[in-house]
Amino acid sequence: MDTPNRGKVLLEVLRQGLERYGQRQTQTMLGDRTAYIGMSDIGRYAECPRAALAGKLLPPEASLERLLTLQRGHWFEDGVGQCLHALGLHVLPQLEIRHVYQGASIRAHLDFTLVWEQPRPAVRILEVKSMEQLPADPYAAHELQISGQLGLLCRLWNKPAFSLRDADGRILHDKLTFPQICRAHLCLALPDSVRDVSLEGWLLCLSMKEARAFGPYGYDAELLANILTQARAFWAQLQDIRTGSLMLDVVPHAQGFHPLCACCRFNADCPKFPQGDYQPQWQPALTRLEALKQNHLALDAEIREMEAALKLAHSLSGTRDWINAGQHRFRLATTAGRRSLNKAALFNELTEIFRFEKIEDIDVDALLFRCEREGASASRLIINTIS
Numbered sequence: 089m090d091t092p093n094r095g096k097v098l099l100e101v102l103r104q105g106l107e108r109y110g111q112r113q114t115q116t117m118l119g120d121r122t123a124y125i126g127m128s129d130i131g132r133y134a135e136c137p138r139a140a141l142a143g144k145l146l147p148p149e150a151s152l153e154r155l156l157t158l159q160r161g162h163w164f165e166d167g168v169g170q171c172l173h174a175l176g177l178h179v180l181p182q183l184e185i186r187h188v189y190q191g192a193s194i195r196a197h198l199d200f201t202l203v204w205e206q207p208r209p210a211v212r213i214l215e216v217k218s219m220e221q222l223p224a225d226p227y228a229a230h231e232l233q234i235s236g237q238l239g240l241l242c243r244l245w246n247k248p249a250f251s252l253r254d255a256d257g258r259i260l261h262d263k264l265t266f267p268q269i270c271r272a273h274l275c276l277a278l279p280d281s282v283r284d285v286s287l288e289g290w291l292l293c294l295s296m297k298e299a300r301a302f303g304p305y306g307y308d309a310e311l312l313a314n315i316l317t318q319a320r321a322f323w324a325q326l327q328d329i330r331t332g333s334l335m336l337d338v339v340p341h342a343q344g345f346h347p348l349c350a351c352c353r354f355n356a357d358c359p360k361f362p363q364g365d366y367q368p369q370w371q372p373a374l375t376r377l378e379a380l381k382q383n384h385l386a387l388d389a390e391i392r393e394m395e396a397a398l399k400l401a402h403s404l405s406g407t408r409d410w411i412n413a414g415q416h417r418f419r420l421a422t423t424a425g426r427r428s429l430n431k432a433a434l435f436n437e438l439t440e441i442f443r444f445e446k447i448e449d450i451d452v453d454a455l456l457f458r459c460e461r462e463g464a465s466a467s468r469l470i471i472n473t474i475s
């Protein structure tokens with residue numbers, strides 16, 4: 089056997105191991121996922137009902153890339169758990185909340201629930217998300233997930249809806265109220281009324297290099313009602329597809345540009361993308377373009393790394409002058425930041441001026457709009473991988 093083939097065999101061993109470990113972890117900690125819908129399922133449903141239903145009905149993807157992405161989430165979560173443990177905080181890991189809403193079986197699994205009594209009883213839910221690149225703003229599906237978790241915790245505070253398992257999946261506490269589970273597991277006495285507790289949810293987004301926290305999210309009764317309504321619709325459609333009275337292709341799908349479509353594993357026959365002409369002669373060019381883009385990304389990352397290393401070398405050298413390296417010289421220079429127009433400030437200034445001049449019937453928004461210029465439209469090539 090030659091070396092590349094032996095390498096492939098090794099990767100296949102890793103893939104199989106990840107698949108088996110993932111299945112065991114899911115079964116141990118989350119139970120039979122076909123028997124309920126989770127908060128992350130509902131978040132996905134809010135973005136694209138078709139993708140969420142297909143994900144629930146079809147077997148999970150088992151490519152090495154996908155399994156590594158899933159496992160990365162678990163590894164990050166373990167790491168966060170160890171950090172919280174090292175600080176001696178009172179934490180309930182993987183707290184499960186069960187709820188049946190108008191026939192829909194819902195379960196929320198809260199990554200970490202931090203609890204304390206003093207100076208005021210407080211509960212903080214942390215939902216950990218691992219990503220390659222951190223977003224500037226939180227994703228809507230993640231916000232829905234943390235809001236739903238917080239909503240259920242608040243709504244079911246005094247109901248026997250909470251359970252906790254150990255790391256091997258054995259039930260430690262089953263069907264207790266939230267104050268009961270805190271007393272049993274953490275020896276903490278929480279009030280019987282959730283009104284006496286400070287309650288917040290946070291999204292903790294982590295990449296290999298950075299971390300960003302989004303929050304706090306609070307209890308919102310209207311949002312919870314909306315989430316439960318979506319859960320009921322999701323559950324009903326799931327049962328209808330299982331019994332054959334509904335076809336997946338008539339289920340609504342995401343409209344307009346949706347970033348998940350590019351990597352959605354159900355995009356091959358999605359009605360959002362009509363089949364179009366079949367012209368296989370373009371496939372080699374598209375494959376080559378994709379490879380070039382990948383190289384471009386890798387080169388960009390390498391360039392940024394080299395630049396950062398040379399900047400550091402220059403600043404550590406203590407000189408403000410050029411450093412001569414033989415064929416090239418380099419130094420650090422400071423460039424001015426980009427100037428941009430603050431439209432909100434201009435709006436406020438103009439509104440004030442017009443008010444002062446008693447010219448109050450001017451629509452400042454419309455005035456600003458008339459002064460905007462739109463560049464010429466340009467054609468853009470959009471390429472999706474067909475899963």
Ligand code: SF4
Pocket residue numbers: 136138139341342343346348349350352353354355358359360
């Ligand atoms: S391709 Fe896009 S619209 Fe179609 S199921 Fe996937 S996410 Fe939804």
